Amino acid sequence: MPLPRTPVARPMRSVWLVLALAASAGLAAGQGAGRVAADVEALLRPRPGVEGPPLGQVHAEPRIRVRVRAGVDRVTLGEAGARVALRGGGPTGPGSLLPGPVVLRAGAGFFVSEDATGARLRWPVARLSAAAGSAGAPLALDGEPHPGSLTLALRSGEPRMDAIELVGLESYLPGVLDRELYASWSPEAFRAQAIAARSYAIWEVELTRRAAGGDPGFDLENTTASQAYGGVAKNPKAADGVAATRGVVLAYGGRVLPAFYCSAVGGPGADAAQTFPGRAPDLAPLRGSDHGGRDAASPRFGWGPVTRDRRELARRIAAWGAANQNPVAGLRVLEAIEPAATNFVGRLAAYRLRDASGAAFLLRADELRHAANAAAPGLPAAAGDDRLFSGDFAVRRGGEAFTFSRGRGFGHGVGLSQWGAQGMAARGFAHPAILAAYYPGATLARAYR
Secondary structure: OOOOOOOOOOOOOOEEEEEEOHHHOOOOOOOOHHHHHHHHEEEEEOOOOOOOOEEEHHOOEEEEEEEEEEOOOEEEEOOOOEEEEEOOOOOOEEEEEEOOOOEEOOOOOOEEEEOOOOEEEEEEEEEEEEOOOOOOOOOEEEEEEEEEEEEEEEEOOEEEEEEEEEEEEHHHHHHHHHHHHOOOOHHHHHHHHHHHHHHHHHHHHHHHHHHOOOOOOOEOOOOOOOOOOOOOOOHHHHHHHHOOOEEEEEEEEEOOOOEEEEEEEOOOOOHHHHHHHOOOOOOOOOOEEEOOOOOOOOEEEEEEEEEEHHHHHHHHHHHHHHHHHOHHHOOOEEEEEEEEOOOOOOOOEEEEEEOOOOEEEEHHHHHHHHHHOOOEOOOOOOOOOOOOOOOOOOEEEEEEEEOOOOOEEEEOOOEEEEHHHHHHHHHOOOOHHHHHHHHOOOOOEEEEO
């Protein structure tokens, strides 16, 4: 079905709005303003991304694989009074029906289970399947019920495991909405979020299928690296929002749209292809639009000041660079952070970092957000009000500290603003109008029933 008409974002230009950086004295030795501009344009130039699958390929509810635990040494399965079915080597291997709760520990090439009676079993396999002992019942994982079955997979060479949940998409989505939205919010915000989350999940499955490194064994994480997910939803609005929109996705050009979303945009939105290079396609509905004050109710619509010690900040950024194979791993003494470019609607898109050695590094805005918040040796990840909440801010140095102020939004700034969706719903807009505002040019389509 067509979405209500809204102004479509103007096409992304190949020449970015490069800000005044500094005169030649402020540039790295041997670099002129033209060279800096060329480097910024190269950084932000859209790379080929992965489009969603054609609508005709999504003709039935998908079964998806969600990694719900990563690199843990133990999990607790089931609850008191319920039985847990464990099978070695997969769903068809030899198994046991054990009284719960069952504590499962990872060894080097084996598992050890201990049931509610204290009985222990050694499983000399690399994979176990787990399900509730009663057909159709949820399986508790560390006390939280999950609608799907689990595969426990040992990591190679270490006594740790991953837990992967196999679950139908429509059973998975309520657990996403339950984590992503406040329980008090409007049903129309839940419906908009359900369609965005469904579309995003279908796209990420497609992304996994095309992964250059081969199948990682799961399609999505249960964290904000994909979508926050906590198993069976507690809020009935979450299940209602999913049921009311069953099978409905955002579409563009006959394909499922990767419907990115964030907590709050804070005014001008980010471009998906800039923010997720090589992953997100460069499509009109995913280019930044100025959303004004739609999400002004968010406590992070504007944020700051946040002050950081420059040595600590440099350590975090360098550690992030090392973990992500980025040249900024070579940063040692951080001298300056300068805005390098904005996107078409005025959101900061890139920054230039200068080292005391004269070296300069360019980072996309959301990369700098993640880098500045990253853990480093001896430093936990930044948390609470010490975080940078977005990549759109003003920054200045004062002595041995950097102060970030006039921040806008919470998250990457691409696509739907959850706070904006709630704000529109509170003003009487239905979910099609909300989605039209955040994905201009997209349509709604029912992929399956």
